[in-house]
Amino acid sequence: MDIILGYVTTILVFFFTYNIFTLGLNIQFGYTGILNFTVITFMAIGGYVAAVLAMPKAPAGSGIYYILGLNLPWPIAALGGVLAAGLLGYLIGQIALKRLRSDYLAIVTLATGTLLYGLIGNGTSIFDGWQGLFNVPQPFAGFRTWTPLGYSIFFTIVTAVIFVFLWLFANRIYKSPLGRVMRAVRDDQDVVEAFGKNTFKIRMTAMVLGSMYVGVGGVLTIAYITALSPAGWTTGETFVVWAALLVGGRGNNFGAIVGSFLVAVVFNEATRYLPQIPAHPNLIPDIRYVLIGLAVILSVYFRPQGVFPEKKNTFFEVPLGDNSKTIEEHLAGGLSKVGEQ
Amino acid sequence: MATISNDPSTQVNVALEVESLKKSFGGVAAVDGVSFSVEKGTITGLIGPNGAGKSTMVNLISGALKPDSGHIRLDGHEIGGLEPHQIGARGLIRTFQISREYPDMTVMENLIVSAANQGERLINVCFRPSVGKKRDRELVERALHTLVTFGLYPLRNEYARNLSGGQKRLLELSRAVMADPKVLLLDEPMAGVNPALIEKLGEHIVGLNKELGTTFVLVEHNLEIVEKICSKVIVVALGATLAVGTMAELRKNQAVVEAYLGGDVRERVGS
Numbered sequence: 001m002d003i004i005l006g007y008v009t010t011i012l013v014f015f016f017t018y019n020i021f022t023l024g025l026n027i028q029f030g031y032t033g034i035l036n037f038t039v040i041t042f043m044a045i046g047g048y049v050a051a052v053l054a055m056p057k058a059p060a061g062s063g064i065y066y067i068l069g070l071n072l073p074w075p076i077a078a079l080g081g082v083l084a085a086g087l088l089g090y091l092i093g094q095i096a097l098k099r100l101r102s103d104y105l106a107i108v109t110l111a112t113g114t115l116l117y118g119l120i121g122n123g124t125s126i127f128d129g130w131q132g133l134f135n136v137p138q139p140f141a142g143f144r145t146w147t148p149l150g151y152s153i154f155f156t157i158v159t160a161v162i163f164v165f166l167w168l169f170a171n172r173i174y175k176s177p178l179g180r181v182m183r184a185v186r187d188d189q190d191v192v193e194a195f196g197k198n199t200f201k202i203r204m205t206a207m208v209l210g211s212m213y214v215g216v217g218g219v220l221t222i223a224y225i226t227a228l229s230p231a232g233w234t235t236g237e238t239f240v241v242w243a244a245l246l247v248g249g250r251g252n253n254f255g256a257i258v259g260s261f262l263v264a265v266v267f268n269e270a271t272r273y274l275p276q277i278p279a280h281p282n283l284i285p286d287i288r289y290v291l292i293g294l295a296v297i298l299s300v301y302f303r304p305q306g307v308f309p310e311k312k313n314t315f316f317e318v319p320l321g322d323n324s325k326t327i328e329e330h331l332a333g334g335l336s337k338v339g340e341q
Numbered sequence: 342m343a344t345i346s347n348d349p350s351t352q353v354n355v356a357l358e359v360e361s362l363k364k365s366f367g368g369v370a371a372v373d374g375v376s377f378s379v380e381k382g383t384i385t386g387l388i389g390p391n392g393a394g395k396s397t398m399v400n401l402i403s404g405a406l407k408p409d410s411g412h413i414r415l416d417g418h419e420i421g422g423l424e425p426h427q428i429g430a431r432g433l434i435r436t437f438q439i440s441r442e443y444p445d446m447t448v449m450e451n452l453i454v455s456a457a458n459q460g461e462r463l464i465n466v467c468f469r470p471s472v473g474k475k476r477d478r479e480l481v482e483r484a485l486h487t488l489v490t491f492g493l494y495p496l497r498n499e500y501a502r503n504l505s506g507g508q509k510r511l512l513e514l515s516r517a518v519m520a521d522p523k524v525l526l527l528d529e530p531m532a533g534v535n536p537a538l539i540e541k542l543g544e545h546i547v548g549l550n551k552e553l554g555t556t557f558v559l560v561e562h563n564l565e566i567v568e569k570i571c572s573k574v575i576v577v578a579l580g581a582t583l584a585v586g587t588m589a590e591l592r593k594n595q596a597v598v599e600a601y602l603g604g605d606v607r608e609r610v611g612s
């Protein structure tokens with residue numbers, strides 16, 4: 001029983017973190033049209049930086065090397081990780097958002113991601129290279145004496161709460177004037193610019209916010225697994241997040257949840273239980289990617305807007321049930337009260 | 342035409358002034374030293390044969406392109422070389438030769454999002470959501486008025502991508518109105534529009550000019566409507582000013598007839 005529960009909690013943590021990644025990408029792409037092709041890099045930076053802030057100095061002579069090792073309390077370390085992801089988003093934005101159109105931006109993000117991947121893998125003294133970080137301290141370990149299952153359940157609840165908060169905030173952005181301007185930028189950046197709005201700033205806001213979202217997911221990932229190495233954030237992972245967003249429905253945060261569930265949980269997890277064929281150890285992971293790719297193709301073909309397309313936004317209506325007057329008469333009478341209903 | 346008076350007393354009424362403006366693309370001098378001025382509260386036409394450089398001028402004035410040299414002044418202040426959003430925020434709004442609506446937003450949203458100062462700051466989202474809500478109510482009311490005026494009210498909740506070509510033209514103009522511009526620079530707003538709607542668009546422009554005092558610069562190939570609504574017409578050819586006057590005067594101008602009207606006829610015959 002404990003094993004099953006432990007497994008369920010792990011899947012749930014996985015589901016919520018993927019959801020957070022997808023929400024971050026939705027703010028960037030679904031709201032604002034920014035093609036970020038290196039989503040997973042922000043997860044890695046968020047996770048790594050939080051970890052090296054929380055971990056003590058690497059023991060001398062252990063053969064393990066990483067920067068910082070400040071032994072800070074987790075809340076500060078987590079904040080540091082999220083800010084680092086946001087900073088990376090800001091830096092890439094400075095290069096890519098100033099002059100480049102979306103397709104070039106996609107190439108720049110992909111290139112930056114690949115560059116950082118090589119740098120972190122080969123630069124053994126940053127985050128311990130290809131070995132990666134392990135023995136990352138558990139955030140809530142000192143609260144009380146946990147059973148392993150109790151700890152997992154507690155962690156799942158924390159993750160769920162963070163997810164719900166981020167979900168509500170993402171919806172709030174969407175419905176706000178800022179979200180509306182973001183969607184206008186997505187639809188036609190030049191026109192928004194011509195109407196006197198600084199589209200660089202708007203896109204940068206989306207870029208940094210989305211990066212921070214993904215960073216939160218990264219912090220949660222490394223805190224839960226207590227380890228992260230480059231093998232855990234290959235380029236392919238970025239496209240799992242993309243698949244989740246496209247299948248679920250870009251621009252719709254509920255779609256992002258459904259997409260994360262379908263892609264990250266059903267396809268990614270379920271395929272782990274296919275029988276292994278010893279002669280072909282890569283077969284199952286490859287089948288996983290084939291299935292995810294297939295899901296994207298099918299959804300783009302049959303439901304290009306995703307399973308849950310973006311919803312139409314409406315505003316208050318006049319005559320509000322009073323059909324005795326025409327719209328012109330209503331307008332002439334003034335509408336100051338109408339919006340207050 | 343090359344000399345423009347610098348006497349401040351005559352400058353007061355100038356909304357937009359372009360002086361010796363130049364822009365080349367590689368070897369092509371698309372705009373080659375054009376100068377003109379537009380008086381406040383007028384509807385001024387900007388005409389010229391295909392390839393005369395009109396759209397390039399619009400792009401230079403609105404900041405979408407950076408001039409190689411020359412001056413652009415809005416209300417006496419140099420705006421040449423500023424970013425498009427800075428120019429837009431100063432009250433010069435332009436439209437595009439090809440309709441460019443926000444396709445995945447509704448007609449209503451297209452209008453509301455075009456207003457200045459919607460409270461679209463992140464800080465409001467985080468801590469002061471009421472700022473946006475309050476402003477939204479004002480904007481919805483204004484948008485409703487505008488939609489009724491332009492006959493788009495029944496389409497308010499339709500996605501802009503589903504509008505017909507003519508409806509998109511109306512949407513572009515009504516969207517520009519929401520931005521409360523001082524100067525409205527329209528690049529061929531009547532292109533591809535049926536005669537009845539051309540009349541209607543013309544009436545809207547005149548109406549806005551009368552009621553709100555908006556200054557219009559109208560780039561247009563339809564000379565009939567230009568004659569009808571423009572008090573002054575600037576003719577450009579080969580990237581420079583050829584003549585200025587009323588349409589009636591220009592019809593008698595030999596150079597204009599040669600370069601523009603004649604060219605147009607020859608083109609039509611040739612095709």
Ligand SMILES: Nc1ncnc2c1ncn2[C@@H]1O[C@H](COP(=O)(O)OP(=O)(O)OP(=O)(O)O)[C@@H](O)[C@H]1O
Pocket residue numbers: 366369370371389390391392393394395396397398438
């Ligand atoms: N981005 C560009 N690169 C190179 N040449 C350009 C560019 N934009 C415009 N041109 C050239 O500059 C000249 C002026 O073009 P422009 O579009 O300004 O003319 P126009 O007066 O608006 O014509 P139309 O009436 O057909 O719209 C043309 O010869 C055109 O080919």
Ligand SMILES: [Mg+2]
Pocket residue numbers: 395396397438
């Ligand atoms: Mg043109």
